Amino acid sequence: MIAVPDPASLAPAPAGFLEVDHLSVRAGARTILDDVTLNIPDRTVTGVLGPSGCGKTTFIRCLNRMVELSRGLRLEGSVRLLGRDLYDRAIDPALVRRRIGMVFQRPTVFPSSVFENAAFGLRLVHASEEEVDRRVEDALRRSGLWDEVRDDLDRSALSLSGGQQQRLCIARALAVEPRVLLLDEPTSNLDPQGTQRIEATVRRLREDIAIVIVTHNVGQAARISDRVAFLHAGRLVEVGPTADILERPREALTEQFITGRFS
Amino acid sequence: MSAASETAWAEWFSPEELGHFRRRRSIDRWFGRLLPVVFLVAIIPILDLVYWVSQRSLPTFTWAILTTNPTGNAGGLYGPLVGTVYLLLMGLAIAVPLGILAGLASGVFLPHPWGEVVRGAGDLLVGTPSVILGYFGYFALVLYLGWGASLLAGGVTLGIFMLPYVARTSDQAFSSVPTDLRDAALGAGARLRQYAARIAFPIALPQVLSGIFLAAAIGIGETAPLLWTALFSSYPPTQLSEPTGYLTGLIWNYFDEPPTFGTEVTLAFQAALILIAIVVAMNVIVRVLAERSRRKLEGLYG
Numbered sequence: 434m435i436a437v438p439d440p441a442s443l444a445p446a447p448a449g450f451l452e453v454d455h456l457s458v459r460a461g462a463r464t465i466l467d468d469v470t471l472n473i474p475d476r477t478v479t480g481v482l483g484p485s486g487c488g489k490t491t492f493i494r495c496l497n498r499m500v501e502l503s504r505g506l507r508l509e510g511s512v513r514l515l516g517r518d519l520y521d522r523a524i525d526p527a528l529v530r531r532r533i534g535m536v537f538q539r540p541t542v543f544p545s546s547v548f549e550n551a552a553f554g555l556r557l558v559h560a561s562e563e564e565v566d567r568r569v570e571d572a573l574r575r576s577g578l579w580d581e582v583r584d585d586l587d588r589s590a591l592s593l594s595g596g597q598q599q600r601l602c603i604a605r606a607l608a609v610e611p612r613v614l615l616l617d618e619p620t621s622n623l624d625p626q627g628t629q630r631i632e633a634t635v636r637r638l639r640e641d642i643a644i645v646i647v648t649h650n651v652g653q654a655a656r657i658s659d660r661v662a663f664l665h666a667g668r669l670v671e672v673g674p675t676a677d678i679l680e681r682p683r684e685a686l687t688e689q690f691i692t693g694r695f696s
Numbered sequence: 697m698s699a700a701s702e703t704a705w706a707e708w709f710s711p712e713e714l715g716h717f718r719r720r721r722s723i724d725r726w727f728g729r730l731l732p733v734v735f736l737v738a739i740i741p742i743l744d745l746v747y748w749v750s751q752r753s754l755p756t757f758t759w760a761i762l763t764t765n766p767t768g769n770a771g772g773l774y775g776p777l778v779g780t781v782y783l784l785l786m787g788l789a790i791a792v793p794l795g796i797l798a799g800l801a802s803g804v805f806l807p808h809p810w811g812e813v814v815r816g817a818g819d820l821l822v823g824t825p826s827v828i829l830g831y832f833g834y835f836a837l838v839l840y841l842g843w844g845a846s847l848l849a850g851g852v853t854l855g856i857f858m859l860p861y862v863a864r865t866s867d868q869a870f871s872s873v874p875t876d877l878r879d880a881a882l883g884a885g886a887r888l889r890q891y892a893a894r895i896a897f898p899i900a901l902p903q904v905l906s907g908i909f910l911a912a913a914i915g916i917g918e919t920a921p922l923l924w925t926a927l928f929s930s931y932p933p934t935q936l937s938e939p940t941g942y943l944t945g946l947i948w949n950y951f952d953e954p955p956t957f958g959t960e961v962t963l964a965f966q967a968a969l970i971l972i973a974i975v976v977a978m979n980v981i982v983r984v985l986a987e988r989s990r991r992k993l994e995g996l997y998g
């Protein structure tokens with residue numbers, strides 16, 4: 434397992450928290466991500482903003498090695514969590530993904546009960562029943578779903594609304610205690626109410642963990658992120674505190690995007 | 697659509713648009729009329745076959761033929777029937793576990809180079825004529841390994857014959873599980889192996905079973921892989937090392953006897969009738985399972 438020491442114990446901090454260093458991704462002759470270097474701080478919401486097709490999904494999938502499941506992609510550069518290279522041959526990608534959890538664009542619950550969905554990652558390591566019960570409840574509370582499902586945890590997860598399913602997906606990731614949670618346009622298939630509840634959940638989670646959320650919605654980035662990274666055509670155009678990027682962008686491309694001249 | 701509403705619509709469209717859609721509709725209608733013809737072309741040979749076989753097998757059919765062994769020029773089907781069941785079970789004992797593993801390799805683990813190798817090997821095996829497999833079984837198992845013509849050699853050869861069918865349908869079953877579910881499982885910290893066992897397998901199971909029945913239905917009608925490996929016998933096998941009879945072998949042996957040997961020809965037709973009944977039953981099971989799997993996947997997409 435990747436040990437995740439308390440950041441304070443690593444004094445002087447040898448590096449940042451989650452560091453992306455000269456990351457490029459290519460498919461054949463095409464460059465999907467071009468030399469992206471970026472530091473993602475702990476206990477912060479980092480919004481990844483950009484037009485569709487600019488490489489946001491590919492970028493976020495590089496952060497926990499999900500990208501290795503796509504065929505035909507080549508990676509260069511490195512991604513480090515607390516100084517450790519996640520792509521090191523000695524590191525098991527399944528363990529990387531337990532500490533860097535992921536939630537996808539489409540809510541994808543498994544065809545089983547609400548409880549078993551949340552317990553999925555715990556069952557994989559044969560956690561004890563008490564531990565499973567405790568962590569499932571904790572994860573459902575943190576994801577903001579507990580009050581809606583506590584009376585019937587055995588109901589089918591497929592019977593939940595889309596927004597509830599997405600919060601269940603968040604709970605499923607949280608149950609294995611990730612230090613980083615990656616969200617790839619988690620609200621793009623949800624109605625305004627479902628979106629608002631996910632955003633509230635994300636703001637609460639940032640108290641404990643780092644969050645990277647992909648969005649192509651400037652308003653959402655403004656509402657929930659502390660920092661914004663703007664991607665365009667596979668390049669990181671600029672990154673900084675949300676207010677700086679959204680109100681005083683330095684680059685013309687960023688300004689054009691946030692003023693809605695293209696999306 | 698009534699004539700009145702059509703004229704009401706007509707002013708919204710240009711004559712070219714209307715002409716185009718009128719032509720399309722008449723083509724659709726013609727296809728609609730052709731369908732029953734196509735259906736008849738497909739069904740007539742099948743009905744003819746069933747009629748032809750029934751006519752020659754039913755008049756003398758007695759349940760006793762299921763419990764008596766064939767004798768020189770009469771008797772029943774007991775030995776070959778039992779042999780068929782044994783050969784099929786032995787073949788499935790090989791084809792099912794290996795086929796499902798191969799299906800997992802190509803349907804779940806495909807990003808790994810082994811997945812491609814396994815899929816390619818399966819395609820090659822499906823394309824191999826069953827006579828060649830029969831020769832392979834004869835030279836490799838009967839002669840080289842010295843098993844002799846036997847239930848063992850026949851069962852293993854039949855297993856190799858059915859293997860790619862199980863592998864291919866399992867591959868399709870696992871591949872049809874939405875990749876979203878794979879990503880979700882891996883995103884929650886599962887290994888591919890754990891995803892395969894906990895998520896993909898339960899969802900794919902009906903389709904995998906349907907593939908197994910399909911492979912069995914194809915395998916039970918094969919003669920070529922068995923002629924030199926299982927040889928033939930009129931009696932139910934008592935040992936793995938004994939030659940064994942099977943329904944297709946009985947048909948092969950008895951069908952072209954001269955008409956004076958009337959009972960033998962009749963016996964061949966009766967064996968054919970039983971085979972047809974088994975294959976139809978298996979195909980019904982295949983359809984039911986496939987339908988169940990379709991509903992299951994639809995439920996997932998919601």
Ligand SMILES: Nc1ncnc2c1ncn2[C@@H]1O[C@H](COP(=O)(O)OP(=O)(O)O)[C@@H](O)[C@H]1O
Pocket residue numbers: 460465483484485486487488489490491492503504505506
């Ligand atoms: N596995 C792949 N092989 C080839 N091209 C890909 C692959 N995955 C993504 N791409 C391409 O990379 C570009 C960025 O895709 P993506 O990361 O999904 O963008 P976004 O999430 O910003 O819409 C797209 O043009 C897409 O077609």
Ligand SMILES: [Mg+2]
Pocket residue numbers: 489490491618
């Ligand atoms: Mg995307």
